Amino acid sequence: MIPGSFEYFAPTALDEALSLLQEHGDDAKVLAGGHSLIPTMKLRLAEPAVIIDIGRIGSLKGISESGGKLVIGALTTHHELESSDLVQQRVPVLAQTASEIGDVQVRNKGTIGGSLAHADPAADWPATILALDADLQITGPNGERTVKATDFFQGLYETDLGDDEILTAIHVSIPDANTKGTYLKLHQVASGFALTGVAVVLTKSGDTCQSVSVGITGVSDAPYRASGVESALTGAALTADNIAAAAARAADGITALEDIHASQAYRQNLAQVYTRRAIESAAS
């Protein structure tokens, strides 16, 4: 449980961090809250020769509102999102998701950017970021670019981020008054990670579902939007039968994970049950 030796840098500006990443290439790893990277290094699953600690880069921190969006710095901790008045007022499902992550220590150190960049298949943030159709702001040697959450997650611990890029911020549109979000999760008892986590963002028009987006984590090797559920429910009356029929499609086209914690069939069933419950909650 002792990591290999490494060279340590603690830049205070984004440009400096990007230069270090370019200089050291594949040998380097960015360190944010360290709550995924350091355990991986202790197990020697990762042995970076260079650590670039971005924790002192002020421009990557904080939550602000601009042009109808929340702009969340990548270094914002889970706890800051959970406890922010701005987040609770504007996009409460973000605060709800943060509150479901790990324990107090994990939430105090772990960052939203680190979680998204790490892309653990059982992490909570990806489900909610997908359901909110967020934009991820990335900076690299060629400047800045923005990627839709749906294009960001590419597989098991795989994202659209290049080795020489840093995720700098997450942009989330502030939903209108007819829109409600919810995140429901079944915790794996030992680790607290999601055996299944379902985020739903639903807009009602009277008793009809005007639009719905569903992000699911923990079920497959990568988080996904449950498009079958979304198309089945959009435009439909929000009756118990319609919600159940739509939720039954939560694992359509998905190869569910199978491991010591849950079988494929159990995970598929969890996806359906938690999707139904999350839609019922968002529609209430």
Ligand SMILES: Cc1cc2nc3c(=O)[nH]c(=O)nc-3n(C[C@H](O)[C@H](O)[C@H](O)COP(=O)(O)OP(=O)(O)OC[C@H]3O[C@@H](n4cnc5c(N)ncnc54)[C@H](O)[C@@H]3O)c2cc1C
């Ligand atoms: C005991 C325990 C329980 C946990 N329970 C949960 C849980 O229930 N749900 C959950 O979702 N998570 C859980 N986690 C994980 C936790 O949320 C981590 O904090 C998170 O996954 C990673 O964030 P970090 O800031 O610690 O990133 P780090 O560990 O510092 O980095 C993780 C990876 O992302 C890269 N990276 C970090 N930031 C950036 C960036 N801005 N740009 C580019 N690359 C970057 C790093 O190079 C590294 O590869 C748990 C962790 C522990 C230790």
